Amino acid sequence: MSTAQLEEHFTSAFDHAPDGVWQAPGRVNLIGEHTDYNEGFVLPFAIDKTARVAIGxxxxxxxxxxxxxxxxxxxxxxxTSLDRAAAKGWTKYPLGVIWALQQRGIAVPGIDLLLDSDVPLGAGLSSSHAIECAVVSALNELTGAGLGPEEMVLATQLAENDFVGAPTGIMDQSASLRGSKGNAVFLDCRDQSVRLVPFEAEPAGLVMLVIDTKVSHSHADGGYASRRASCELGAEILGVKALRDLSIGDLEEASGLLDELTFRRVKHVVTENDRVLQTVELLSSEGPGSIGALLDASHVSMRDDFEISCPELDLAVDASRASGAIGSRMTGGGFGGAAIALTPVAAEQQVRTAVVRAFSEAGYKAPDIFTVTPAAGAMRLA
Known part of the structure; x- marks a missing residue:
């Protein structure tokens, strides 16, 4: 829906024109999964699929x-009486943002809001954070709050953690609010510092495919929370503030101090942080064609050590690699959602065909497969 159509729909629904239209993108995480709440490193990019809100x-x-x-x-x-328990479906996200701004002492007026989004729901592309970031950008401007990107990131994290009930970190909001066309966002989750890293697949003869498995997931369920609890336990036993403070060289000692399950959770985070740093270095020195093996290793770690994959995600990764992708991994919080496959342009169609065929033969629902490119972050449209 175009901006003009959204404004027209808003006016028809609410009997007055909106004060503006804002948008914020979903994101793909190139690499760095479940490292954000461990004060580690992540490398997402904003995508060319967005949530748009008209607000009056x-x-x-x-x-x-x-x-x-x-x-x-x-x-x-x-x-004046926001009720977390009464908020249902997508309405939790704008209501959570209003609540979070109030917690910061910002007076938020009543609003009329119309949402339109083409970020796939439940696909691990952060459709919820796209909504929150569009809303916080709008309300920041409409209330004159004057929050910077870092403060808006923390406001939306508060909404997610304490209103929605999902113990997420700051990666998704940071990508949506601070994204840049043609770049990935290298984020240090300890201090929120950001460096833009060039990531353009097409000039390298590549395309980034997203394979939406149609297996819906939710960060508010127990799987995500239990992984976070394991990480916090591991950090406590090992005597560090966060798993970010461990290196690969510390894993041998950790294996003797932790139970087998907690060790595997810790091992994923420590090795994933290292993979993010390697990916940033390779993108800067050699370009996108050099990172395939790191994407593959990331998926194996999430599948085996963090145990957040699922049969559909594993099949998407295996089928895309077998048919020509140079690297593939699940992306997002896990337990469903999407995989990404960095693929030579010449092999794109055969990868698409092979993945669809593999899903059909396995009796799975047909996946949605589409391309994404790094896009700009949240902005006002009208």
Missing amino acids: VRADSTVRLLSTYGDHGMTTAHT
Whole structure:
């Protein structure tokens, strides 16, 4: 839906024009999974699929929320009595942002909001954070709060952690708010420092395929929380502030101090941080064609040590590699969602065909396969 169409739809639904339209992108994480809440390193990029919100300020405390997809009914709430338990579906995300801004002492007025998004839901491409980042960008401007990107990142993390109930880190919001066309966002999750790293597949004769397995996932469930708890336990036993403070050389000692399960969780995070640093170095020195083996190793670590893959993700990775991709891994929090496959342009069609065939032969639902490129971060459209 175009910006003009969104404005027109808003005016029809709410009987007044919006005060503006804002958008924020989803993200693909190139590498660095479950390292963010361990104060480690991540390398995501904003993608060319976005959530867009048209928002109009009201004179009272009423919040009216409407989307162009899913549940077409209007949801009504009030800024003076936001109820986490009553928030359902996608409405949790804008309501969570309002709540989080209030926790920072920012007075948020009543609003009318219309959401439109083409970020696939439940695919591990951060559709929820795209909504939150569009909303926080809009409200930051409409309230005159003057928050910088780092502060907006922390506000949306507070919304996720304490309102939505998902113990996520800061990677997704940072990519959505701080993304840049043609670049990946190298983020140090300890201090929020960012360095843009050139990542353009096409000039290197490559394309980045996303394979949405259609296996929906949720960060608010127990799988994500239990992985985080294991990481915190490992850091406590090993006497470090966060797993970020360990190197690969520390793993031998760690294996003798930790139970087998906790060690494997710790091993993934420590080796994944190292893979992020290697990927940044290779992208800077040799380009995208040099990182395939690191993508492959990341998936093996997530499958075997962190145990967050699933049969559909493993099949997507195996089929894409066998048919010509130079590197492939699941992306996102796991337990479903999407895989990425860095693929020579000449092999794109055979990879697509092979993955679809493999899913059909396994009796799985047909995957969605599409390309993504690094895109700009959140912005105002109108």
